[in-house]
Amino acid sequence: MPEPGYWLFKSEPSAYSFSDLMSEEDQTAEWDGVRNYQARNFLRDDVKLGDRVLFYHSNAKPIAVVGTATVVREGYPDFTAWDPDSDHPDPKSSPDNPIWFMVDIKGDAELPNPVTLKRIRSTPGLEECSLFKRPRISVHPITKAEWDIILDLAQREEN
DNA sequence: GCCAACGTTGGC
DNA sequence: GCCAACGTTGGC
Numbered sequence: 001m002p003e004p005g006y007w008l009f010k011s012e013p014s015a016y017s018f019s020d021l022m023s024e025e026d027q028t029a030e031w032d033g034v035r036n037y038q039a040r041n042f043l044r045d046d047v048k049l050g051d052r053v054l055f056y057h058s059n060a061k062p063i064a065v066v067g068t069a070t071v072v073r074e075g076y077p078d079f080t081a082w083d084p085d086s087d088h089p090d091p092k093s094s095p096d097n098p099i100w101f102m103v104d105i106k107g108d109a110e111l112p113n114p115v116t117l118k119r120i121r122s123t124p125g126l127e128e129c130s131l132f133k134r135p136r137i138s139v140h141p142i143t144k145a146e147w148d149i150i151l152d153l154a155q156r157e158e159n
Numbered sequence: 160g161c162c163a164a165c166g167t168t169g170g171c
Numbered sequence: 172g173c174c175a176a177c178g179t180t181g182g183c
Contacts, residue, residue: 010180010181012180012181036166036179036180037166037167038166058180058181058182059180059181059182063181063182063183117182134165135164135165135180135181135182136164136165136166136179136180136181137180138180160183161182161183162181162182162183163180163181163182163183164179164180164181165178165179165180166177166178166179166180167176167177167178167179168175168176168177168178169174169175169176169177170173170174170175170176171172171173171174
Protein backbone atom coordinates (compact mmCIF):
# COMPACT_ATOMS: atom_id res chain seq x y z
CA MET A 1 0.00 0.00 0.00
CA PRO A 2 1.30 3.48 -0.83
CA GLU A 3 1.09 6.17 1.83
CA PRO A 4 -2.52 7.35 2.07
CA GLY A 5 -3.52 10.92 1.38
CA TYR A 6 -5.22 13.03 4.04
CA TRP A 7 -8.31 15.18 3.69
CA LEU A 8 -10.74 17.27 5.65
CA PHE A 9 -14.41 17.03 4.62
CA LYS A 10 -16.83 19.66 5.86
CA SER A 11 -20.45 19.04 6.57
CA GLU A 12 -23.18 20.98 8.29
CA PRO A 13 -24.41 18.62 10.97
CA SER A 14 -27.97 19.85 10.50
CA ALA A 15 -27.70 18.40 6.98
CA TYR A 16 -25.45 15.41 7.67
CA SER A 17 -23.51 14.81 10.86
CA PHE A 18 -20.77 12.41 11.86
CA SER A 19 -23.25 10.48 13.95
CA ASP A 20 -25.43 10.16 10.85
CA LEU A 21 -22.45 8.55 9.15
CA MET A 22 -21.85 6.20 12.08
CA SER A 23 -25.54 5.22 12.00
CA GLU A 24 -25.36 4.10 8.37
CA GLU A 25 -25.26 0.45 7.53
CA ASP A 26 -21.55 -0.46 7.60
CA GLN A 27 -20.92 3.20 8.62
CA THR A 28 -20.55 3.88 4.91
CA ALA A 29 -22.06 6.73 2.88
CA GLU A 30 -21.87 8.40 -0.50
CA TRP A 31 -20.29 11.84 -0.19
CA ASP A 32 -22.72 13.38 -2.65
CA GLY A 33 -23.89 16.90 -3.25
CA VAL A 34 -20.54 18.64 -3.73
CA ARG A 35 -21.25 21.42 -6.22
CA ASN A 36 -18.01 23.36 -6.29
CA TYR A 37 -15.45 22.81 -9.03
CA GLN A 38 -12.32 22.84 -6.89
CA ALA A 39 -13.82 20.35 -4.49
CA ARG A 40 -15.13 18.31 -7.43
CA ASN A 41 -11.63 18.13 -8.89
CA PHE A 42 -10.27 16.78 -5.62
CA LEU A 43 -13.01 14.15 -5.42
CA ARG A 44 -12.62 13.13 -9.06
CA ASP A 45 -8.84 13.18 -9.37
CA ASP A 46 -7.07 13.09 -6.05
CA VAL A 47 -9.04 11.37 -3.32
CA LYS A 48 -7.87 7.75 -3.40
CA LEU A 49 -9.03 4.47 -1.93
CA GLY A 50 -7.63 4.16 1.57
CA ASP A 51 -7.11 7.89 2.06
CA ARG A 52 -7.96 9.18 5.52
CA VAL A 53 -10.58 11.82 6.20
CA LEU A 54 -11.18 14.24 9.06
CA PHE A 55 -14.90 14.90 9.44
CA TYR A 56 -15.52 18.57 10.22
CA HIS A 57 -18.76 20.16 11.38
CA SER A 58 -19.32 23.64 9.96
CA ASN A 59 -22.05 26.03 11.06
CA ALA A 60 -22.27 24.06 14.26
CA LYS A 61 -21.78 24.08 18.00
CA PRO A 62 -19.01 23.39 18.32
CA ILE A 63 -17.40 24.12 14.96
CA ALA A 64 -14.90 21.29 15.09
CA VAL A 65 -13.30 18.19 13.67
CA VAL A 66 -15.32 15.42 15.30
CA GLY A 67 -14.29 12.11 13.76
CA THR A 68 -12.23 10.16 11.27
CA ALA A 69 -13.21 8.18 8.20
CA THR A 70 -11.60 6.23 5.36
CA VAL A 71 -12.23 6.43 1.63
CA VAL A 72 -13.77 3.13 0.51
CA ARG A 73 -14.64 4.05 -3.07
CA GLU A 74 -12.82 6.45 -5.40
CA GLY A 75 -14.41 9.20 -7.47
CA TYR A 76 -17.44 8.30 -9.58
CA PRO A 77 -20.27 10.36 -11.05
CA ASP A 78 -22.62 11.94 -8.53
CA PHE A 79 -25.88 10.63 -9.91
CA THR A 80 -27.94 12.74 -7.52
CA ALA A 81 -27.15 15.66 -9.86
CA TRP A 82 -29.47 14.36 -12.57
CA ASP A 83 -32.20 13.31 -10.18
CA PRO A 84 -34.62 16.26 -10.09
CA ASP A 85 -35.94 15.02 -6.74
CA SER A 86 -32.55 14.97 -5.03
CA ASP A 87 -31.33 17.64 -2.65
CA HIS A 88 -28.80 18.99 -5.16
CA PRO A 89 -30.14 18.63 -8.70
CA ASP A 90 -28.13 20.10 -11.57
CA PRO A 91 -29.89 19.81 -14.94
CA LYS A 92 -26.60 20.42 -16.76
CA SER A 93 -25.22 17.11 -15.53
CA SER A 94 -26.27 13.83 -17.16
CA PRO A 95 -25.20 10.16 -17.16
CA ASP A 96 -23.48 10.72 -20.53
CA ASN A 97 -21.76 13.86 -19.40
CA PRO A 98 -21.45 13.91 -15.61
CA ILE A 99 -20.24 17.17 -14.11
CA TRP A 100 -20.14 16.28 -10.43
CA PHE A 101 -18.33 13.48 -8.65
CA MET A 102 -18.45 11.80 -5.27
CA VAL A 103 -16.59 9.21 -3.22
CA ASP A 104 -17.76 6.80 -0.54
CA ILE A 105 -16.40 7.05 2.97
CA LYS A 106 -16.64 4.77 5.95
CA GLY A 107 -16.70 6.26 9.42
CA ASP A 108 -13.92 5.02 11.67
CA ALA A 109 -14.19 6.63 15.09
CA GLU A 110 -15.47 9.65 16.89
CA LEU A 111 -12.62 11.70 18.35
CA PRO A 112 -12.35 11.53 22.15
CA ASN A 113 -12.54 15.34 22.16
CA PRO A 114 -13.74 17.49 19.26
CA VAL A 115 -10.94 19.70 17.92
CA THR A 116 -12.48 23.14 17.54
CA LEU A 117 -11.75 25.65 14.82
CA LYS A 118 -10.58 28.03 17.53
CA ARG A 119 -8.06 25.48 18.69
CA ILE A 120 -6.94 24.71 15.15
CA ARG A 121 -6.37 28.42 14.62
CA SER A 122 -4.22 28.78 17.70
CA THR A 123 -2.13 25.61 17.44
CA PRO A 124 1.44 25.89 16.13
CA GLY A 125 1.89 23.80 13.00
CA LEU A 126 -1.66 24.34 11.78
CA GLU A 127 -1.25 27.94 10.57
CA GLU A 128 -0.95 26.84 6.98
CA CYS A 129 -4.07 24.69 6.99
CA SER A 130 -5.90 24.77 3.68
CA LEU A 131 -9.00 25.57 5.78
CA PHE A 132 -7.69 29.10 6.22
CA LYS A 133 -6.39 29.58 2.69
CA ARG A 134 -9.55 28.66 0.80
CA PRO A 135 -12.20 29.15 3.43
CA ARG A 136 -15.18 28.14 1.37
CA ILE A 137 -14.51 24.75 -0.13
CA SER A 138 -15.87 21.62 1.46
CA VAL A 139 -12.97 19.29 0.62
CA HIS A 140 -9.50 20.25 1.80
CA PRO A 141 -6.19 18.45 1.38
CA ILE A 142 -4.20 18.28 4.61
CA THR A 143 -0.67 17.10 5.30
CA LYS A 144 0.30 14.08 7.37
CA ALA A 145 1.83 16.48 9.89
CA GLU A 146 -1.46 18.36 10.22
CA TRP A 147 -3.36 15.09 10.53
CA ASP A 148 -1.04 13.95 13.32
CA ILE A 149 -1.31 17.24 15.22
CA ILE A 150 -5.11 17.26 15.08
CA LEU A 151 -5.40 13.65 16.22
CA ASP A 152 -2.99 14.42 19.04
CA LEU A 153 -5.09 17.42 20.12
CA ALA A 154 -8.14 15.16 20.16
CA GLN A 155 -6.51 13.06 22.87
CA ARG A 156 -6.48 16.01 25.24
CA GLU A 157 -9.31 18.20 26.47
CA GLU A 158 -9.38 21.78 25.31
CA ASN A 159 -8.47 24.09 28.19
C1' DG B 160 -29.40 36.93 11.68
C1' DC B 161 -25.54 39.46 9.79
C1' DC B 162 -22.28 39.98 6.53
C1' DA B 163 -17.51 39.24 4.42
C1' DA B 164 -15.40 36.53 1.16
C1' DC B 165 -15.59 34.31 -2.72
C1' DG B 166 -17.67 31.53 -6.63
C1' DT B 167 -20.88 31.73 -10.49
C1' DT B 168 -23.74 33.78 -13.99
C1' DG B 169 -24.83 36.40 -17.75
C1' DG B 170 -25.01 40.82 -20.45
C1' DC B 171 -22.20 43.23 -23.32
C1' DG C 172 -13.18 37.95 -21.99
C1' DC C 173 -14.58 41.52 -18.64
C1' DC C 174 -16.93 42.56 -14.75
C1' DA C 175 -21.24 43.76 -12.17
C1' DA C 176 -24.82 41.49 -10.00
C1' DC C 177 -26.14 37.85 -7.56
C1' DG C 178 -25.97 33.61 -4.68
C1' DT C 179 -23.73 30.72 -1.23
C1' DT C 180 -20.77 29.53 2.52
C1' DG C 181 -19.84 29.64 6.99
C1' DG C 182 -17.82 32.16 11.06
C1' DC C 183 -19.40 35.19 14.36
